[in-house]
Amino acid sequence: MIDRHLLAMHQSEVSVSVELETPDVTLNLGPQHPSTHGVLRLIAKVDGEVINEVEPVIGYMHRGYEKLAEVRTYPQITALVNRIDWVSGFANEIPFIVAVERLMGIEAPQRAQMIRLVLTEMARISSHLLFLCSYPLELGAATPLMYALRERERVLDLIEGVTGGRFHPNFNRIGGVKPAAGAGSTQKKVVQDLPEGFLEQTRDAMKNVLSECDDMVDLVLGNEIFIERTRGVGLIPADRALEYGVSGPNLRASGVRFDVRKTDSYLPYGGFDFEIPTGVNGDCFDRYTVRLEEIRQAARIVNQAVDAMPSGELQAKVPRIVKVPKGATYVRAENPKGEMGYYVVSEGGRGPYRLKVRSASFSNLSILPWLLKGQLVPDIIAILGSLDFVLGDVDR
Amino acid sequence: MSALLDNFWVLLALKLAVVAIFIPTFSLVLIFAELKLSAHMQNRIGPYFAGGRWGWAQPLADGLKFMQKEDLVPADADRPVFKIAPMIVLMGTLAVFVIVPFAPKLVVRDLDLGVFYALAAGSIGTVGVLMAGWSSANKYSLMGGLRAAAQLIAYELPLVLAVVGVVIAAGTMSMGGIVAAQVEPWFHIGSFGVRLPFILQGQVVGFAIFMIASLAELSRTPFDMPIAESELVMGYLTEYSGIRFTMFFLAEYAGMFSMSAIAATLFLGGWYVPGLPADSAAMYLLGPMVLIGKVLVLVFAMIWMRWTFPRLREDQLQSLAWRWLIPLALANILVTATLKVVF
């Protein structure tokens, strides 16, 4: 009660204009609001409880990545891009690094690729766990939040142990991953590998994550009221989803069995055994179940990867000053939020001539004007939460 | 001294003073119970620092904090209405305690229309909620207040109808009389009188409906659309701070206490447990303890439900009341009346 009261004191700047003459009311949601995932503003024309038209206003978090990339070198951009989708920090660096490596014709050593894979899957678990707990919170159930965040802490601690950062690891280097820990100017540089005990701790953490998923199934998915609020709400048919570029768990919830991990070879997923969970209807409930199942599959992959971790070098031989030859390539990856890709256009310089970031949440959110038409006002929260977008990803 | 106590007005004033002091204090205990229980359900510890290891002084600290806050009234608000609204809500809740029997003779006033009075006093709060929503000069508060009013009015009916079943079974509306009806043996096996509370005398459905409706009357999850809805920030409570907010807050927990007390008296047997000597003076001590024990069990159930369920949408809430609870309650009355007449 008390926390919400404090929140209310800060949130009363929400304004509404009510024209009493006409039946259409303009409802303004945000940009500061407890349940939009960041600064998103929705201007809705409402008739009673039914929405006639919605216009999302975005750009509050536009940081100009694509312009910034034109004045930076490739390693500097690596540090920037994990801030695009800040919830799954590590996963943002991967397609960019792979694109640059492809342009240079370098392949990262096996061990480095496996480490990248493990950390990417952990980022996926972390992002989905956050969704699993914040979505019921928006619907009113406060307890799953505590349970899921505890498991998420374990995963974040592991990521921190390897990379030094929980959300912004900045761990990828062109040609591999960063050898953990450097040294100051007075000491010789020490090359370190994964921290001791990392593999056992990972196995433990995955066990906990899997048991947490089972808890969630009982606590949330079996809950009558949760089912009432989410079943049949916010249906996205598969052909619409494809047309708008909706990707990731949202697309799979609509019944399209497609996963970039199975079709593109940006990381060595080919050697692993995992399934692609799909939903049936494309409603909010399906999106929740798909993400829950994806956590299980990700934990499965991590367990297999940890068992199969090869030894070897952490980084391929790369020239001291990185100049990427002329060319252009597009590499995409299956990020937790969806398909994230980078189109890198290089003109032989130390930085790209043009970097186009294809972010998942931008396309996922673009379906909102179509999706919210005809829905009820209380369902806005349920639908927005189920799309699982992050404003940093939308606005770049 | 005893002459003074025999004076009707002095006695009444004394009893009302006890109620007015005891109930908010006990609400603080309930607030603490909620904090600790919810914490343990969520695998946390809860209040830890205020007042030593148990954090028992946390509600006191919160109360003091609220009291020293600035007294804010929005510029466009309707000042008299804004100020009176929380008082009305709190008054309505406290007024219910007049007829709750804590022991055979320990009741402020055992009205003949006890049940009727309790339900009527309990619904004064609805007016206070509407006043709060209207006077806040905030469109979101208004929408929250209207939704709250709709919800509260919709759930009044199942509440009342569930109670009617008990009234029929007991044959009286006075709370003391209802407890007495549960003290009397329901049937005899040989020479052994079987005494059962009304919940076991066939009022299970009534009990369930009463508990659900009382959750909705208190605006607790899963029925807390009016206050905790994510779009309406805090609904009709948005503009309240400081002592006025404390009054709403206390009213919620006092309401939990009063609804549970009524449920315990009507359905669970009140201050009586089979085996206790119903007439002796020891009941002055045992009776309240028994009643408060039952109240705490029900309050635990309410807290448990709050932290397990998400909230129902407004239309689902209304359809639950009108399409399920009211027909069920009517059927319950029919069955009870039939059984009462036949047997």
Next chain:
Amino acid sequence: MTASPSETAERFSAMVGAESASSDFGTAKIRVPAQRWVEVHETLKPHLPFFSWLSAIDWASEVAVGEPPEAPVDDHYEVLSRLSDVTSGTGLIISTEVGKAEPRLATLTGVFGGANWHEREAAEMFGIVFEGHPHLVKLYLPDEFQGHPLRKTFPLLSREVKPWPGTVDVEDMPSSMNTEAGDEGESTE
């Protein structure tokens, strides 16, 4: 299961009669003339139903930010769109050329609904007008913003005010191989 990029490029280039096709660095790309932009996408839609993104590149010989292209180019905007399919993951980038004097191109919102926001972004960043777009207003930038940020002539104002020392320091490499390559410049903006 997945066709190689060169096969993809060949196949679709033949299907729509593209000007050129390439598959360098694993990316299949075809080039079509601007007048046939919408028609090409309509032809490709049944085979590649997933609309991934649409954006543009500003090819300019003189740039205000970053470095100019290696070889001198004719100034133009290159508008790119990417489609893919969801069974085998085949993807294709379609590009066309738009002149700088009058940057206009037909809108794709009739073919792919998702092009709506992507075209708004390209319009505000590059100044390309998409004819037939239902609601071509600014998406990210505030309404009063003047200029088109991703054009090469648009400077980064903070760099104008204060020169950037970031690319100056290059840390010395110790004798062992596997240490960090590249610059150790400032890693935040």
